[in-house]
Amino acid sequence: MTQPSSKPKKPKATPPVKLETRAEVVIPQERSSLIGGSGLLHTETMSLNVGPQHPSTHGVLRVVVDMEGENVKKVVPHIGYLHTGFEKTMENRTYAQNFTFAPRMDYLHGLGYELAYALPVEQLTEAVVPERAMHIRILMVELNRISSHLVFLGTGMLDLGALTPFFYTFREREAILDLLEMVGGQRLHQSYFRVGGVDRDLPDGFEAACKTFLDGFDAKVDEYQNLFQGNPIFLERTKNIGVLTQEMALDLGTTGPNLRASGIKLDHRKTTPYAGYDQYDFDVPVGANGDCFDRFVVRVQEMRESAKICRQALTKLKPGPIQDPNRKISLPPRSELETSMEAVIHHFKLVTEGYHPAKGEAYVPTESARGELGCYIVSDGGSMPYRIHFRSPSFVNLQVLSRIGIGGLFADLITVIASLDPVMGDVDR
Amino acid sequence: MSLTRALELATERGYEIVSSAHTPFKTVNAARETFKAFLFECKAAGFKMLADLTGVDYLEFTTFMPERFAVIYNLLEPVTGERLLVRVFVPDGEKVPSVTDLWGTADWHERETYDLFGLEFEGHPDLRKILTPEDLDGHPLRKDFPLGETPTLFRDGRFIDPATFRAGLMGKDPGMTGYRGGARIDSSLVPKLPTEANNESRGLGGPK
Numbered sequence: 043m044t045q046p047s048s049k050p051k052k053p054k055a056t057p058p059v060k061l062e063t064r065a066e067v068v069i070p071q072e073r074s075s076l077i078g079g080s081g082l083l084h085t086e087t088m089s090l091n092v093g094p095q096h097p098s099t100h101g102v103l104r105v106v107v108d109m110e111g112e113n114v115k116k117v118v119p120h121i122g123y124l125h126t127g128f129e130k131t132m133e134n135r136t137y138a139q140n141f142t143f144a145p146r147m148d149y150l151h152g153l154g155y156e157l158a159y160a161l162p163v164e165q166l167t168e169a170v171v172p173e174r175a176m177h178i179r180i181l182m183v184e185l186n187r188i189s190s191h192l193v194f195l196g197t198g199m200l201d202l203g204a205l206t207p208f209f210y211t212f213r214e215r216e217a218i219l220d221l222l223e224m225v226g227g228q229r230l231h232q233s234y235f236r237v238g239g240v241d242r243d244l245p246d247g248f249e250a251a252c253k254t255f256l257d258g259f260d261a262k263v264d265e266y267q268n269l270f271q272g273n274p275i276f277l278e279r280t281k282n283i284g285v286l287t288q289e290m291a292l293d294l295g296t297t298g299p300n301l302r303a304s305g306i307k308l309d310h311r312k313t314t315p316y317a318g319y320d321q322y323d324f325d326v327p328v329g330a331n332g333d334c335f336d337r338f339v340v341r342v343q344e345m346r347e348s349a350k351i352c353r354q355a356l357t358k359l360k361p362g363p364i365q366d367p368n369r370k371i372s373l374p375p376r377s378e379l380e381t382s383m384e385a386v387i388h389h390f391k392l393v394t395e396g397y398h399p400a401k402g403e404a405y406v407p408t409e410s411a412r413g414e415l416g417c418y419i420v421s422d423g424g425s426m427p428y429r430i431h432f433r434s435p436s437f438v439n440l441q442v443l444s445r446i447g448i449g450g451l452f453a454d455l456i457t458v459i460a461s462l463d464p465v466m467g468d469v470d471r
Numbered sequence: 472m473s474l475t476r477a478l479e480l481a482t483e484r485g486y487e488i489v490s491s492a493h494t495p496f497k498t499v500n501a502a503r504e505t506f507k508a509f510l511f512e513c514k515a516a517g518f519k520m521l522a523d524l525t526g527v528d529y530l531e532f533t534t535f536m537p538e539r540f541a542v543i544y545n546l547l548e549p550v551t552g553e554r555l556l557v558r559v560f561v562p563d564g565e566k567v568p569s570v571t572d573l574w575g576t577a578d579w580h581e582r583e584t585y586d587l588f589g590l591e592f593e594g595h596p597d598l599r600k601i602l603t604p605e606d607l608d609g610h611p612l613r614k615d616f617p618l619g620e621t622p623t624l625f626r627d628g629r630f631i632d633p634a635t636f637r638a639g640l641m642g643k644d645p646g647m648t649g650y651r652g653g654a655r656i657d658s659s660l661v662p663k664l665p666t667e668a669n670n671e672s673r674g675l676g677g678p679k
Contacts, residue, residue, distance in 0.1 A: 122602040129587075130611050134618055165493045292519045292549060295576030306549060313552030401534070404494045405545070407522070407554070414522055418543065422533045433523040433545070441579050470602060 087115065090452075094123050098201045098456045101466025105443070107455065114455050117447040119440060124470035132430045136396030137163055137237065140427070145231045147432065148468040150190040153183050153222075154410040156235040158432070161316060161406035162419045166399035169238035169371050174362040176318040178240050181252070181355035182225065182232075184348040188259075189218040190411035191341045191348075195266060198338065198460040202279055207269050214262055217255050224248050237397070238366025249356055256356070259349050267342060280335035284446045284458035287332060294445070295438045298413025300462060303340045304332030310409040317408070321358070322351050334461040341463070371397050396425035412436050412463060436468035473517030474553040477546075480512050498556040506559045507568045510544060514573055518546035518555060521570070524580035526588040530614040538562045540590055544570070561590060569595040587612040 088109050094102040102123035108116035128147055132140045144159040145152025157179060164171065171179075196211035219229045224245050226232025234241050270276045286296065291304045301308055309326040311319040327343035329336030365372040373392055374385035401423040407416040413435030420429035439462055447455045478497065481488055486509070487500040501509050523545035529536040538560035546555045561567055569592040570577045581592040582601040589610035592598060609616050 122600075122604070125602040127611055130616075130618065162494075168493070290575075293575040295520055295522060295574065297522075308549050308552070310552065313550075314554075400493060402491050402493050403498065403556075404491075405496060405554075405556070406494075407547075407552075414547075416523065416545075418523070418525060418545075420527055424533075428532060429527045431523075431525045433525075437579065437583075438576055441576060 098459060100464060103466055109452060112451050114448050114450060114452055117444045119443050121469050124466050128471045129430055133427055136425050138396050141233050145233060147471050148465050149230050150193050150465050151186055151411040152231055153186040154415060157183055157317060158408045158415045158417045160235045160237055162404035162417050163237045163399060165404045166402060166421050167237060167371055167397060169366045171239055172363045174360060175239035175364045177355045177358045178244060179235060179317060181352055184351045185218050185221060187411045188345050188348045189215045191345050194341055194463045199270060201456050201460040207266060210266060221252055236372060238371050239364050243364050253356060256349055256353055260346060263342060263345055279457055280338065281333060283334045283450060283454045284461060285331060285333045286442060286446050290445060294441050296442055298435050299340045299344060300337055300439050303329035303336035305330055310407045310414060314407060316406055322354050324351050334457050337461040398423055398425050410435055413439055432471060434468045434471055436464040440464045440469055473548045474555060476516040477513045477555055484509060496554050496556055498558055500558050503559050503561060507570060510570060510573060513546055517548050520547040520549050521574035521576050522547040524577055526584045526590055528588060528614045540588060542567055566591045566593040568593050571595055
């Protein structure tokens, strides 16, 4: 249908580029005389303030970038916008209350934080974790690790301009969060672990639902890999960008997938097994070049390994107790309260005062989705930790940014931030 | 391997080695004057990574400690995963030598410890606050830093003293809920609650 338009469209007049005006504004007089007085060549170093509210900073990271043209010359990250004083707060709460705070630091891998907090307290209280609770913990932590890596992959590709993978990864992430919600009651901050076990047993139908999810998961990972590994745009944007050498990584204390992408096989689940990881069979994927591409690939391969661990955990789950039977640590079941006076006393003491770990210090390094996560606890024998410190992986990994973010284009800096996978709640605590 | 070598070095220097029944990791209590040389030797012995650096304030600790503060260096051997904790006691107001020249990662860790504990690191290239806001005075993780509950004067003249505010909420003294009651320090600045007596004079009175 060709309907002659009544008025022929006038081509929109584009305003002429006012180069002279722009040059006059930005170039000081003495500078323009140095370049022959043309006043057109723009050679100033420009400071650009990225964030704190910017989608590509994954939270509230502020980066001040010095640029010459589009080339990044200097990067200074400013952090602390999300500082909540968790350590001070936790020093003034009982050990049991602190399980609420632990997952709120790294909100993407919250159960990793709960585990990192539970392990040193268990060392101090000498709690014994039953076998079933041990495998439940590993199953939950690994599921959560997959969901964390899925967020990394989706938002990381989004930063590179690829919108589709975001929907793919968040589809699977929703499935995992539904599983976690079945168990812990919440999507992100479960507060599910306890000293000496877990809070409650797995609900009916969880194992079957988990198995269904895991069965189809490897095909989904293939799908993600097809989306980016052969994509020429993606390769162009990530290969040899933001190369982190081994020396630099060791000097700057980088851990986790960022370190393994540089070719150093340090995984605390393998080197210093904790919480029963020594019973599991899995590989540690390692990259070769330490560029952004390797950091993407290592995490995607880690998802497969985590799914492998989850499948093993499901086969290892046998009926049994889920908490340390020691009534000085774990709450008595509700049914006992009606018949046993002793249970009422224990319940009252645990709720009002809490348990008293032995005097001493404890540190257990664990492998979170971002790197070495450890909780350093100094106990003075009271019911509240005297000093509690979280060695948060994102805080340390983010230091790398001012070294490897420079030298490239500004768009590469965004790639580097995405590939380091910082969680600002974890950085600022 | 690296750990045995480092412990030998510590014994040579006469440092106390603390091992606990709870944790598999050993702690070396190093002297503040010579610990940096010891850390250098540890690094040469294989502890290539500084995993963590943090402070402890022993002000209210139940056991006697030689000094008020301590800095904990958490060394990691990246291949075998061996770990050694080195503790250096620091008196209040004294400085600690910075280890940024040994491990670049100490940069932010020392800034954090400076920010939260007020421990100064000598030789640090850029010792600034890192986590807390610029206008915050004091160092929050010191044990004598008050825990929240700061009396606050709002721009509209509202003053809240948390203790009295809470007492008002619990019905102990209904006039002290902070907003218009007697919770302000200078009661002459407080507009009085409309009572039956002053309602008529201010023309606010309703039907009696």
